[in-house]
Amino acid sequence: DTAVSQTPKYLVTQMGNDKSIKCEQNLGHDTMYWYKQDSKKFLKIMFSYNNKELIINETVPNRFSPKSPDKAHLNLHINSLELGDSAVYFCASSQVEDTQYFGPGTRLTVL
Amino acid sequence: SQQGEEDPQALSIQEGENATMNCSYKTSINNLQWYRQNSGRGLVHLILIRSNEREKHSGRLRVTLDTSKKSSSLLITASRAADTASYFCAAMTTDSWGKLQFGAGTQVVVTP
Numbered sequence: 001d002t003a004v005s006q007t008p009k010y011l012v013t014q015m016g017n018d019k020s021i022k023c024e025q026n027l028g029h030d031t032m033y034w035y036k037q038d039s040k041k042f043l044k045i046m047f048s049y050n051n052k053e054l055i056i057n058e059t060v061p062n063r064f065s066p067k068s069p070d071k072a073h074l075n076l077h078i079n080s081l082e083l084g085d086s087a088v089y090f091c092a093s094s095q096v097e098d099t100q101y102f103g104p105g106t107r108l109t110v111l
Numbered sequence: 112s113q114q115g116e117e118d119p120q121a122l123s124i125q126e127g128e129n130a131t132m133n134c135s136y137k138t139s140i141n142n143l144q145w146y147r148q149n150s151g152r153g154l155v156h157l158i159l160i161r162s163n164e165r166e167k168h169s170g171r172l173r174v175t176l177d178t179s180k181k182s183s184s185l186l187i188t189a190s191r192a193a194d195t196a197s198y199f200c201a202a203m204t205t206d207s208w209g210k211l212q213f214g215a216g217t218q219v220v221v222t223p
Binding site for chain 1: 141142144146148152153154155156159197199201203207208209210211212213215216
């Protein structure tokens with residue numbers, strides 16, 4: 001069974017569109033994260049939720065809105081997509097301050 | 112700001128050789144984690160070392176941590192072609208509530 005799964009794996013869309021990425025973990029962890037990996041492979045955290053509560057909100061445009069319907073799911077909705085949003089987005093989960101387990105990533109390409 | 116900074120940026124070795132990469136960070140940490148990323152794939156967790164630990168082993172991997180120098184190293188012994196990947200260190204700082212701050216990574220190429 002996949003521990004942390006993301007859908008879709010690839011997402012190609014036009015500028016200005018709205019899109020969502022879904023993440024689910026079956027590890028029973030309390031905390032989930034979204035990271036963005038740019039074209040130079042640099043990874044930066046965007047958001048973190050602990051038991052459905054937002055605890056980390058980095059300097060991210062408010063076009064990005066995370067939603068956690070329950071502690072096993074953390075979705076990322078992006079409005080009005082821009083060229084600079086093209087990246088690989090990774091979901092991760094952990095118990096707080098412990099090993100983080102990453103999903104396979106969603107490669108977003110904005111045309 | 113970026114916490115982990117890795118050195119070297121790229122490393123090319125032959126199978127059977129050892130590979131060492133270093134990571135430096137800036138502030139106090141709870142732990143430091145090392146990850147591997149194969150091209151086009153997700154991150155695979157390798158080792159977590161806590162701030163009160165100095166060395167950890169896992170198979171052919173050895174991680175050291177020197178909190179006085181704010182640095183860590185990852186050693187891969189007897190490397191194999193399958194070890195070809197990018198390796199990242201990630202610092203979990205004491206004020207971060209679980210946030211990992213990643214370095215830029217070391218690209219390791221192991222040739223048969």
